Amino acid sequence: MESFTFEAIGTLFEIRTAGPLGDALEWTLLREVERFDWVWSRFRPDSIVSQMRAGTGRWDLPEESPRLAELYARLYRVTRGAVNPWVGSSLERIGYGPGYELVPAGSPEPAPVWDDDHRWEGTAVVLSRPAVLDIGAAGKGLLVDLLGSLLAEAGHRAFVVDGSGDVLHAGAAPLRVGLEHPYHSDEAIGVVDLEGAALCASAGNRRAWGDGFHHLLDARTGAPVRSVVATWATAPDAMTADALATALFVASGQDLAAEFATDSWAPEWLQVFADGHAEGTPYFIEGLFS
Structure with missing residues (x-):
């Protein structure tokens, strides 16, 4: 297969x-990456999200915003606030901010409650007080989907979009995917076959610093989750799979599956815990190495 790699x-x-x-298509894909980053990044000072940090008012967002907002509303409800799009201030408090300081400014603080002071509906965000929107729970998966849509529109029927472990597959030939060891990135703890769907992973080792800090927080406390060390989830689209993989750090797979299953599809999921045991659906459990 042909391969095109880039930073995003x-x-x-x-x-x-x-x-x-x-x-032409390569440039189209890169322009979409730039557009996405300019809207949603909290690390670049000229982004729309960065503008929200400093003020109040209304911000208009692009056409992917409604489904992203709806997804976050479902996650917020099913996790009882543990997944919260306003967690950006909590991440910056512990050092994961625009300057990549990676030095906590103090003890962890909970994210603001998602209420009338922080409204995100459809293509608009309305803030009565400044807040830091962070779509990290599902954003990388969303970008994977957007790039996949551009490939399909250009006539590609068999492809893989791999956003550093968030994978979207299209085509008849299954893709064998290794499940990265949560402590040794050059090793795998198992393999699964992926066909015509998305598989996403989350782990604290990818963005870790200081004394046990990482980017996967319980928004109700603002502190990194310690009990779960790695998760995986599948879905028809990468945005949902990414969101589920993140939510598995703060909610049970059974609760998430009950919320997101449809008549024709149910999520596959896997949680690996700090004590070494794993829980998940047979799709993942049977793929683990003994």
Whole structure:
């Protein structure tokens, strides 16, 4: 397969296709990455999200915003506030801010409650007081989906979009995916086959610093989750799979599956805990190495 690799939203992306992309499509994909980053990044000072940090008022967001907002509303409800799009201030409090200080400014603080002071509905955010929107729970998966849509629109029927472990697969030939060891990135704890769907992972080791700090927080406390060390989830789209993988750090797989299952699909999921045991659906459990 042909391969196209590039940096996007602070990590490495790879697109694999049966045939060449061509210069025009490559530029289209890169322009979409730039557009996405300009809207949603809390690390670049000119982004729309960064503007929210400093003021109050209304901000208009692009067409992907309604489904992202709806997804976060479901996650907020099913996790009882543990997944919260306003967690950005909590992340910056412990050092994960625009300057990548990686030095806590104090003890962890809970994210603001999602209420009338912080409204995100459809394509608009309205703030009565400044807040830091963070879509990290589902944003990388959303970008993977957007790039996949551009590939499909260009006529590609078999492809893989890999956003540093958030994988979208299209085509008839299944893709074998290794499950990265949560403590040794060059090792795998198992494998699964992925076909025509998305598989996403979350782990505290990818963005870790200081004395046990990482980016996967319980928004109700603002502190990193310690009991779960790695998660995986599948869904028809990468945005949902990414969101589920994040939510598995603060909620049970059974609760999330009950919320997101449909008549034609149910999420596959896996949680690996700090004490070494794993819980999940047979799809993942049977793929683990003994």
